[in-house]
Amino acid sequence: MIFPKLDFNKKSCKDANINKGLLVDMFNRIENEKFNIHSMVLLHEGSVVFDAYAYGFNQNTKSNVYSVSKSFTSVAIGILIDMELINLENIVLFYFTEDVDSYLKEYEQLKIKHLLTMTVGQEKDLFHDLTPKDNPFEIFFNQPLVSEPGKTFLYSNFASFILSAIVTKVTGKSLNDFLNEYLYREINMEKPSWDSINDYTFGCSGLNISLHDMARFGHLILNDGKWQDKQIVSKEYLDDATAKHIPEPGTPIFYGYHFWVHNYVMAAGLYKQYIIIDKRNNLVFAMQAYEERDVLGLYNNYIVRAIEEGWEYCDYSLRDFTRKFYLNSKPLIEKENEERYG
Numbered sequence: 081m082i083f084p085k086l087d088f089n090k091k092s093c094k095d096a097n098i099n100k101g102l103l104v105d106m107f108n109r110i111e112n113e114k115f116n117i118h119s120m121v122l123l124h125e126g127s128v129v130f131d132a133y134a135y136g137f138n139q140n141t142k143s144n145v146y147s148v149s150k151s152f153t154s155v156a157i158g159i160l161i162d163m164e165l166i167n168l169e170n171i172v173l174f175y176f177t178e179d180v181d182s183y184l185k186e187y188e189q190l191k192i193k194h195l196l197t198m199t200v201g202q203e204k205d206l207f208h209d210l211t212p213k214d215n216p217f218e219i220f221f222n223q224p225l226v227s228e229p230g231k232t233f234l235y236s237n238f239a240s241f242i243l244s245a246i247v248t249k250v251t252g253k254s255l256n257d258f259l260n261e262y263l264y265r266e267i268n269m270e271k272p273s274w275d276s277i278n279d280y281t282f283g284c285s286g287l288n289i290s291l292h293d294m295a296r297f298g299h300l301i302l303n304d305g306k307w308q309d310k311q312i313v314s315k316e317y318l319d320d321a322t323a324k325h326i327p328e329p330g331t332p333i334f335y336g337y338h339f340w341v342h343n344y345v346m347a348a349g350l351y352k353q354y355i356i357i358d359k360r361n362n363l364v365f366a367m368q369a370y371e372e373r374d375v376l377g378l379y380n381n382y383i384v385r386a387i388e389e390g391w392e393y394c395d396y397s398l399r400d401f402t403r404k405f406y407l408n409s410k411p412l413i414e415k416e417n418e419e420r421y422g
Contacts, residue, residue: 083126083299083303083307083308084126084268084292084296084299087297088123088126088127088128088292089126089127089128090127090128091127091128091129092129092321093123093129093386093391093394093398094192094391096124096125096127096129096391097387097390097391098124098129098386098387098390098391099386099387099389099390099391099392100306100383100386100391100392100394100396100398101392101394101395101396102383102385102386102389102400103130103382103383103386103398104394104396104398104401105271105382106378106382106383106386107132107398107402107404107405108401109378109382110378110405111179111404111405111408113373114412115369115371115373115375115378116134116263116369116370116371116409116412116413116416117132117134117352117367117368117369117371117375117405117409118133118134118137118141118143118368118369118370118409118413119129119132119133119134119137119138119139119141119233119291119367119368120132120291120365120366120367120368121139121292121294121295121365121366122364122365122383123295123298123299123363123364123365124362124365124387125362126299128295128302130184130398130402130404131291131361131402131403132401132402132406133291133402133406134405134406134409134410134412135212135406135407135409135410135413135414136413136415137291137368137413139290139291139292140244140290140292141290141291142272142273142288142289142290143288143289143290143353143368144285144286144287144288145287145288145289145294145351145353145368146285146286146348146349146351146353146354147237147284147285147347147348147349147350147353148287148294148348148349148354149240149274149282149283149284149285149286149287149349150240150283150284150346150347151297151301151339151355152259152263152283152287153240153243153247153255153283153284153338154196154243154321154337154338154339155244155259155263155297155312155313156244156247156255156258156259156262156263157192157196157243157246157247157337158305158313158314158317158318158321158337159262159263159312159313160247160250160251161259161314161317162313162314162317165190165250165251166246166250166406167192167196168191168192168193168196168407169191169192169193170186170191171189171190171191172187172190172192172194172195172242172246173187173188173190173221173322174349175245175246175249175250176217176221176245176249177405179215179217179218180215180217180218180221180222181218181224182218182315183221183222184221184222184223184224184225186201186225186228186229187221187225189228189229189369191229192243192246193230193337194229194230194239195239195240195242195243196239196243196321196336196337196338197230197233197325197326197335197336197337198204198233198234198235198236198239198326198335199229199230199231199232199233199234199326200225200229200234200236200238200239201225201226201227201228201229201230201232201234202223202224202226202234202236202238203223203224203234203236203333204226204234205225205234205235205236205237206219206220206238207236207237207238207241207284208237210277212278216238216241216245216278216280217242217245218276220289224369232333233245233326233328233329234326237282237284237285238284239284240282240284241277241280241282241283241284242283243283243338244280244281244282244283244284245280245283245411247281248279248280248281249295254276254279254280254281255274255280255281255283256271256272256273256276256281257275259334262312263312263313266301266307266312267296267297267300267307267312268296268314269293269296269297270289270293271287272289272293273275273288273289274286274288275287285349285350291366291367291368294347294353294355294366294368295364295366296356296365297347298347298355298356298357298365299364300312300368301322301327301345301355302357302358302359302362302363302364304318304319305317305318320336320337321336321337321338321339322336322337322339322341322345322357323336323341324336324341326335328340329420333372340383342355343358343360344357344359344360345357345358345359350373351369351370351371351373352367352369352370352371352372352402353367353368353369354366354376354379355368356379358384358409361384361387361388363383363387365379367382370420
């Protein structure tokens, strides 16, 4: 397994035993469907098989990865557990007794593991209604529960924010500052910006990182939390965090501790931001995009098949297709910028 310092090593499709023709088909599919993908990279055993960038983007362009942020929050919790500063069974209210004048008694049963699995028991997520004038903890602990903690899945940005606040209560540092000391520096990643409210890092969204930052994080998870010779977060925690804890209603997908779990582990954000960690195939695939349509088929139907079928000679050069990807993206990016920013 190779670990990058300033940049990733490169690996050919032949060396990775990947069918290049299927990757060519994938790029043709992107062109035909006009998917608005900003960037994507495929790692095999820590080396780049290909990366591709849209007009105006490169490997260091930092973007909001939305709910991919949640998986970084999970790793912070794992590090605190490894330090024996918290545990999954801790009652959440314990950390906020000085922040609330009142709370609903049902919250005396709420544990850290319930925040991680999005099984708080609330009926709706009120996080995006918060303003800087609000006391977020007063609002959170006085929202009625419709089910017992640990029983019902409801995707909640507020749960992630409360986890971020726990990191701050325990360490005296913001979540982003804590991760800068114990994660970012260790994997040679620049400290990113991360949105906050009242000096608490969001935890749920608002993390601004590059495509290669995403790939580094994915590579850490693929390697069971170890970077070169140093264990950043324990394998024990990651095994638990990436286990199938609770199903997402109506889908074959499960939720772990702020990771999605199916045939592989995934960090996922709005508009199709993805980090796929595929241990079965020793792959990490990261994507940044502004797209509403399903694009996971690009991974499932082309990349997975390419590694399953193995190397086969192909006349095409992937460089030609990544260049074409760049050129074809310009009108899509210009349209996006007009729609989003005017």
